[in-house]
Amino acid sequence: MKHSLNNPSGASAPLEPVSVRAAADILLQGGVAAFPTETVYGLGAIAHDEKAVMRVFAIKGRPPSHPVIVHLAQVEGLERFAAAVPDAAWRLARRFWPGPLTLVLRRRPDVSSVITGGQDTVALRIPRHPIARALIEACGEGLVGPSANRFGRVSPTTPHHVFHEFGTTVPVVDGGPCEVGIESTIIDLSGAQPRLLRPGLLDARDIEEVLGCELAASAAGAPRVPGSLPAHYAPRTPVRLYPAGLLAAEAQRRLTEGERVAVLATGRVRVPGGCASYRLPVEREGFARELYAALRQLDAAGCDVILAEMTPEDAEWSGIYDRLQRAASVAR
Ligand code: TXA
Ligand code: MG
Numbered sequence: 001m002k003h004s005l006n007n008p009s010g011a012s013a014p015l016e017p018v019s020v021r022a023a024a025d026i027l028l029q030g031g032v033a034a035f036p037t038e039t040v041y042g043l044g045a046i047a048h049d050e051k052a053v054m055r056v057f058a059i060k061g062r063p064p065s066h067p068v069i070v071h072l073a074q075v076e077g078l079e080r081f082a083a084a085v086p087d088a089a090w091r092l093a094r095r096f097w098p099g100p101l102t103l104v105l106r107r108r109p110d111v112s113s114v115i116t117g118g119q120d121t122v123a124l125r126i127p128r129h130p131i132a133r134a135l136i137e138a139c140g141e142g143l144v145g146p147s148a149n150r151f152g153r154v155s156p157t158t159p160h161h162v163f164h165e166f167g168t169t170v171p172v173v174d175g176g177p178c179e180v181g182i183e184s185t186i187i188d189l190s191g192a193q194p195r196l197l198r199p200g201l202l203d204a205r206d207i208e209e210v211l212g213c214e215l216a217a218s219a220a221g222a223p224r225v226p227g228s229l230p231a232h233y234a235p236r237t238p239v240r241l242y243p244a245g246l247l248a249a250e251a252q253r254r255l256t257e258g259e260r261v262a263v264l265a266t267g268r269v270r271v272p273g274g275c276a277s278y279r280l281p282v283e284r285e286g287f288a289r290e291l292y293a294a295l296r297q298l299d300a301a302g303c304d305v306i307l308a309e310m311t312p313e314d315a316e317w318s319g320i321y322d323r324l325q326r327a328a329s330v331a332r
Contacts, residue, residue: 027135044145047144053115056146069102185201261304266279
């Protein structure tokens with residue numbers, strides 16, 4: 001399948017996706033390739049190939065202190081990276097894997113500190129996307145897979161997004177649009193009490209039910225999660241959040257002042273004429289699935305501001321709420 005899209009340099013080059021086999025060969029030869037997961041696209045390299053992992057950091061422009069997730073195809077792979085797999089990890093694995101959950105466990109001493117950012121823990125995830133699984137199986141190894149975007153930018157949920165980030169430098173396996181649309185939920189099981197490091201689309205109450213205890217909120221400080229930096233997941237255009245009931249009036253006010261306004265909202269909001277806009281589904285799965293594509297599309301519209309509809313703050317929406325807050329919290 002060929003898609004026509006200009007690459008970031010402006011040169012017109014089509015996206016030419018590679019097959020799973022071709023991507024596996026590239027990875028096994030020490031290269032880097034992007035692959036779809038059910039959450040977002042990942043920038044893959046063989047986890048045991050330190051040089052290849054370092055290339056992933058270089059391509060993303062990610063500081064070396066920020067650890068990456070290792071993606072596995074089978075739970076048996078856990079013990080190749082984790083020093084100890086607590087009972088709670090097996091229980092969560094049985095319930096949520098393969099799926100959009102990442103577990104932080106104490107690492108084995110032989111796991112490269114390039115992966116772990118020098119910490120004594122390692123993040124592990126078994127994705128459920130068939131292409132991700134086929135690629136990991138074809139490599140016979142765990143794959144690191146940070147989101148396939150430049151550091152601090154919106155994660156890609158289509159192969160075109162990856163192409164827009166990196167042009168022809170990074171081969172991409174085309175899995176179409178991602179089903180979940182925001183990054184995995186991260187639970188840290190390396191300490192005395194399970195902690196929620198990054199909310200995702202899984203409901204934290206379901207996780208607590210499996211654990212049989214409450215999740216502690218992420219504490220400031222170690223372990224470091226770049227997703228928890230305020231400037232993460234941000235488009236270039238400033239994003240401002242408004243409740244549905246106030247958004248249309250704010251858009252109108254800004255239009256009157258001569259601003260170019262983009263509106264990111266569900267059908268609850270009546271968008272004034274003269275705004276660029278993207279309509280998001282009202283239910284949370286659809287909202288999450290389209291959110292990053294919508295942010296990218298409106299970012300490209302060349303407006304002064306993106307006015308986005310505030311989502312509920314409750315447990316079901318916490319992952320989406322978190323990403324919107326971060327997109328909006330960049331100081332400009
Ligand atoms: O859904 C996802 O998790 C996607 C797909 C591609 O799997 N990947 C992803 O990777 O979001 P990345 O690198 O963009 O975000 C991984 C997060 C970062 O916030 C990182 O700090 C955290 O996982 N992380 C990785 N290793 C960790 C560790 N040992 N302790 C605490 N946090 C860790
Ligand atoms: Mg990321």
